[in-house]
Amino acid sequence: MASPDVAGLSPINAIALVGALGVGAQWLAWRLQLPGIVLMLLAGVIAGPVLGILDPARDIGPLVAPMVSVAVAIILFEGGLTLNFHQLSDAATGVKRLVFVGAPLGWLTSAMALHYGAGLGWQASAVFGGIMIVTGPTVIAPLLRQAKLGRRPAALLQWEAIVNDPIGALAAVLAFELVVVLNTTETVSHAAQVLALGVVVATILGALGGYGIARAFKQGWVPEYMKVPVLFVVLIAIFAASDTVLHESGLLAVTIMGVVIANAELPSYTELRRFKEHATVLLVSGVFILLAASLDFSTLGQLNWRAALFVASVILLARPATVLISLLGTDLPWRERVLIAFTGPRGVVLVAVAGLFGERLAALGVADGALVAPLAFVLVAVTVVLHGFTLTPFARALGLTGAAVPGVLLVGGSRFSLALAQALGKAEVPVLIADPNRARLRAARQAGVNTFYGDVLSEAAEHNLELAQYGRIIALSDNDAYNTLVTTDLGPEFGRDNIFQLARHKGDLARNALPSSLGGRAFVAGHNFDELEANMRAGHEMRCTRLSDEYGLEEWQADAPEALIVMAVDPKGNPRLPSGDKALPLTADWQVIWLDPKGTR
Numbered sequence: 001m002a003s004p005d006v007a008g009l010s011p012i013n014a015i016a017l018v019g020a021l022g023v024g025a026q027w028l029a030w031r032l033q034l035p036g037i038v039l040m041l042l043a044g045v046i047a048g049p050v051l052g053i054l055d056p057a058r059d060i061g062p063l064v065a066p067m068v069s070v071a072v073a074i075i076l077f078e079g080g081l082t083l084n085f086h087q088l089s090d091a092a093t094g095v096k097r098l099v100f101v102g103a104p105l106g107w108l109t110s111a112m113a114l115h116y117g118a119g120l121g122w123q124a125s126a127v128f129g130g131i132m133i134v135t136g137p138t139v140i141a142p143l144l145r146q147a148k149l150g151r152r153p154a155a156l157l158q159w160e161a162i163v164n165d166p167i168g169a170l171a172a173v174l175a176f177e178l179v180v181v182l183n184t185t186e187t188v189s190h191a192a193q194v195l196a197l198g199v200v201v202a203t204i205l206g207a208l209g210g211y212g213i214a215r216a217f218k219q220g221w222v223p224e225y226m227k228v229p230v231l232f233v234v235l236i237a238i239f240a241a242s243d244t245v246l247h248e249s250g251l252l253a254v255t256i257m258g259v260v261i262a263n264a265e266l267p268s269y270t271e272l273r274r275f276k277e278h279a280t281v282l283l284v285s286g287v288f289i290l291l292a293a294s295l296d297f298s299t300l301g302q303l304n305w306r307a308a309l310f311v312a313s314v315i316l317l318a319r320p321a322t323v324l325i326s327l328l329g330t331d332l333p334w335r336e337r338v339l340i341a342f343t344g345p346r347g348v349v350l351v352a353v354a355g356l357f358g359e360r361l362a363a364l365g366v367a368d369g370a371l372v373a374p375l376a377f378v379l380v381a382v383t384v385v386l387h388g389f390t391l392t393p394f395a396r397a398l399g400l401t402g403a404a405v406p407g408v409l410l411v412g413g414s415r416f417s418l419a420l421a422q423a424l425g426k427a428e429v430p431v432l433i434a435d436p437n438r439a440r441l442r443a444a445r446q447a448g449v450n451t452f453y454g455d456v457l458s459e460a461a462e463h464n465l466e467l468a469q470y471g472r473i474i475a476l477s478d479n480d481a482y483n484t485l486v487t488t489d490l491g492p493e494f495g496r497d498n499i500f501q502l503a504r505h506k507g508d509l510a511r512n513a514l515p516s517s518l519g520g521r522a523f524v525a526g527h528n529f530d531e532l533e534a535n536m537r538a539g540h541e542m543r544c545t546r547l548s549d550e551y552g553l554e555e556w557q558a559d560a561p562e563a564l565i566v567m568a569v570d571p572k573g574n575p576r577l578p579s580g581d582k583a584l585p586l587t588a589d590w591q592v593i594w595l596d597p598k599g600t601r
Contacts, residue, residue: 014059018293021047021054022285038384040285041377044292054293065359068290071283072356073239073254074232078279080258094152094332095159098340102160102326103167106133109318117310118375123179124361124368128375130171131353132314135161135344143345143387149395153336157343168350173252174199176357180246183364198246206253209238210260217266284352291355291373303374310375311382319344335398342394345387346380406471407431408575411456411486413440416532417476419542420566421449423593426544427569430469434461435477457489467493472575475501475520478529487520496521500577503528523577524566524595541596542566546589553586564595 009017025039032039047054056064111129114120120128140161144154177198213234216222222230238257239250323341354376361369395401407430410417417433421444424431433444434452441451452465461467473490475483483501491499499520505528524532545556557563567577571589578584586592 009054009059011060011063014054014056017047017054018056018286018289019282022289023282025289026281026285034388038381038388040288041292041381044289045295047289048293049295049297054289056290056294064290064294068287068352068356070236070239071287072352073251074235074279074283075287075352076251077235077254077258080255081262094156094327094330097326097330098156098160098323099164099167102322103133103164103171105325106164106318106322107168107171109322110314113310113313113318114375117306117313118371119306120368120371120375121366123182123366124372126175127172127179127357127361128354128372130173130175131168131350131357131376132346132379133164133168133171134350135164135346140345140347143391149339149391149400152332153339153395153400156332156336156340160340172353172357173249173255176360177246177249177252179361179366180364183366198242198249199252201245202242202249202253203256205238205242206256207260209234209253210257210264213257214261214264214266218264287352287355291351292377294355295374295377302371303378307375307378311379314379315342315344315383315386335400339395339398339400343387343391345383346376347384351376351380406574407469408472408474409434409456409467409470411435411473411475411483412477413437413444413451414476414478414529414533415443415536416529416542418444418447418449419536420474420476420593422447423542423544423566424569424575425449427575427591427593428573429569429575432465432470434465456486470494472498472500472577473520474523474577475499476523476529478533480504480528484519488518491520502532505530521577525564525578527564535595535597542593543596544591544593546591547586549588552588556592560594560596562597564597566593566595568592 021043022040025043029039044054048056060067107129110132111122111125114125114128114132115122135157140157144158149157181198213231216230217227235254235257238253241250242253243250320341323344324337327337327340351373355373358369358372358376361372363369392401408424410421410431410433413433413435421431421433430450432450432452433441434454434456435441436453436455438453441453444451452461454461454465456465456467467490471494473487473494475486477483480502484504487499487501500523501520502523503526504519547553547556565578565584567575568584568586569591570576576584584590
């Protein structure tokens with residue numbers, strides 16, 4: 001509860017503070033390499049119930065509830081956008097089992113843990129149990145990057161989180177709709193009619209909204225610059241229209257709308273989804289801060305030993321039973337099954353949706369509704385902290401960790417890329433060469449270098465190439481436009497600091513040059529493909545030299561004054577690339593990868 005001695009903020013200042021706390025916590029988490037949800041939780045609780053600086057009910061007033069409702073609707077719509085049936089049909093058997101068997105089974109086991117563990121009634125348990133199907137896609141991704149899991153268990157955990165995200169929300173919405181009609185109608189038959197009407201209307205509105213958007217975008221009825229605004233307006237209109245028929249059915253409608261658009265094969269789907277992901281980051285931050293700041297310590301005080309029993313039963317019983325039963329009969333090794341069974345962090349979506357439904361349940365007179373939000377906070381905090389600190393050693397103990405250091409993905413097969421890959425191999429850095437031309441990979445395959453035949457931006461690469469294992473991407477093909485496309489497209493995912501490309505060829509006409517704002521950072525002191533290939537044909541050799549206290553940078557530079565530094569590997573085995581005016585601190589135990597112009601030395 002906010003302290004009565006603290007003056008309230010104006011609504012504008014309160015909203016600004018919510019944004020600053022949410023985004024600031026996520027940025028700080030990125031800098032400290034910690035789960036963002038933990039810092040957002042701390043920021044909201046400290047600013048809200050601890051210090052009383054922010055009290056959403058006091059500072060923002062009656063707008064808090066509709067703001068949270070619209071934000072959750074947009075979050076669930078973005079979750080629906082991730083459910084592409086074509087991609088799911090191409091997924092491994094294990095993923096399908098975790099979705100088709102694991103989702104309903106997880107709903108049942110979670111509801112049982114809530115009822116018998118936390119002591120909630122069946123109505124609140126059914127709603128909250130549906131939300132608990134979601135394993136936190138926003139939390140899984142950074143955990144997988146941190147743990148460096150092997151390819152198959154990482155793919156299973158990631159796909160389960162992505163696909164079950166909208167399914168869990170959908171299950172919670174359906175359960176909540178049933179609770180609503182049971183508590184607002186006089187007879188069971190009337191309740192069933194109201195529920196059926198609401199579900200049918202929500203399904204029709206969501207399908208029509210998704211189909212209308214897809215057709216309008218495909219037919220060019222909406223210009224590019226208006227696609228995102230039109231999408232948001234239609235989304236909110238569908239949400240409001242469905243809610244008018246049956247309260248909270250709008251969440252079901254927008255989820256279905258997202259699924260329809262995801263499977264419409266829109267040419268602009270990637271751009272729409274990327275913008276939606278950015279918007280979702282802001283909305284998730286805002287919702288999480290609002291919910292954390294609204295947390296009442298007196299409500300937390302209602303939690304007793306049964307809350308600990310509930311969390312323990314979810315981690316040790318409900319989650320393992322769901323996974324192990326779902327994966328029965330598959331050829332998945334037992335170690336991978338155990339790892340997946342005991343890895344189930346919950347994330348922001350669970351807290352956001354649980355907080356909203358908890359308030360709605362309490363308003364309907366469901367006494368246990370007030371406990372849903374605090375239980376969600378406790379579950380998320382425990383699972384995120386637990387898995388954040390134990391996933392890496394647990395996976396290492398099972399022998400399921402991938403590369404010890406982030407690898408380097410070289411896009412484009414050539415003499416230079418092969419020589420660089422071999423030098424990185426000597427430095428014990430994982431490396432892969434990708435090229436859509438099989439002939440260009442022949443020499444690399446013969447040399448024993450890992451290769452990927454295909455376009456790194458293709459759907460095949462999305463399913464078969466585990467990009468999370470690579471921390472740096474270097475575009476080395478002879479096509480400047482393709483290099484620019486790859487680095488521009490993958491830049492948001494890997495970060496601009498980790499994306500590099502060769503210098504572009506200088507054309508005779510300036511109008512033919514690509515914009516400098518596109519592409520990655522300069523690689524190898526601004527050399528282009530032709531220059532490097534000419535050097536390789538002239539007999540230049542790629543070398544890897546380890547510096548030491550006895551043979552440091554000055555001694556090496558004296559021996560190789562004409563050397564061209566390509567990249568370096570720090571003492572921890574991480575690949576580092578020089579960029580701009582920022583020189584690498586080449587000290588003892590650093591390995592320098594360089595191009596020797598004198599050939600044999």
